[in-house]
Amino acid sequence: xxxxxxxxxxxxxxxxxxxxxxxxxxxxxxxxxxxxxxxxxxxxxxxxxxxxxxxxxxxxxxxxxxxxxxxxxxxxxxxxxxxxxxxxxxxxxxxxxxxxxxxxxxxxxxxxxxxxxxxxxxxxxxxxxxxxxxxxxxxxxxxxxxxxxxxxxxxxxxxxxxxxxxxxxxxxxxxxxxxxxxxxxxxx
Numbered sequence: 521x522x523x524x525x526x527x528x529x530x531x532x533x534x535x536x537x538x539x540x541x542x543x544x545x546x547x548x549x550x551x552x553x554x555x556x557x558x559x560x561x562x563x564x565x566x567x568x569x570x571x572x573x574x575x576x577x578x579x580x581x582x583x584x585x586x587x588x589x590x591x592x593x594x595x596x597x598x599x600x601x602x603x604x605x606x607x608x609x610x611x612x613x614x615x616x617x618x619x620x621x622x623x624x625x626x627x628x629x630x631x632x633x634x635x636x637x638x639x640x641x642x643x644x645x646x647x648x649x650x651x652x653x654x655x656x657x658x659x660x661x662x663x664x665x666x667x668x669x670x671x672x673x674x675x676x677x678x679x680x681x682x683x684x685x686x687x688x689x690x691x692x693x694x695x696x697x698x699x700x701x702x703x704x705x706x707x708x
Contacts, residue, residue: 670691
């Protein structure tokens with residue numbers, strides 16, 4: 521009778537191992553398909569985001585180009601002020617324009633003013649005349665602090681003839697870490 525129970529126990533163990541292997545393989549297949557789906561979803565989201573950003577950039581460029589054209593036509597019509605600089609004004613909006621459009625125009629105006637200033641600076645640099653009062657930070661107040669990497673510190677101590685134990689104590693790191701640093705760079 522005990523031989524029957526031993527045989528039954530052996531068969532049940534084999535069945536359990538088979539089921540464990542089957543479930544393990546099934547889980548691996550599901551993980552692989554889920555990871556592939558996650559990759560595809562993230563790629564799709566990224567592509568949609570890039571497309572949306574590209575569309576917004578195109579709209580912004582069109583608005584800036586339109587604003588530049590309006591400013592150029594106004595400056596040509598108005599002429600130049602006494603300093604010889606073109607008069608730059610933002611295009612007038614109708615009373616039915618929304619507040620967001622006014623904000624956009626103000627930001628476009630500031631962008632255009634900056635572009636004009638940059639162009640003036642570039643033309644002055646080309647002609648050799650620099651602005652008279654250009655601000656420079658005080659050089660004496662700038663202090664550089666160079667921090668050496670652990671590898672460089674260990675190499676300097678090794679070149680000074682220190683042992684690995686002394687290097688580890690001085691750098692407050694483990695002996696194994698120092699050995700690894702030196703061994704990775706071939707200086708042990």
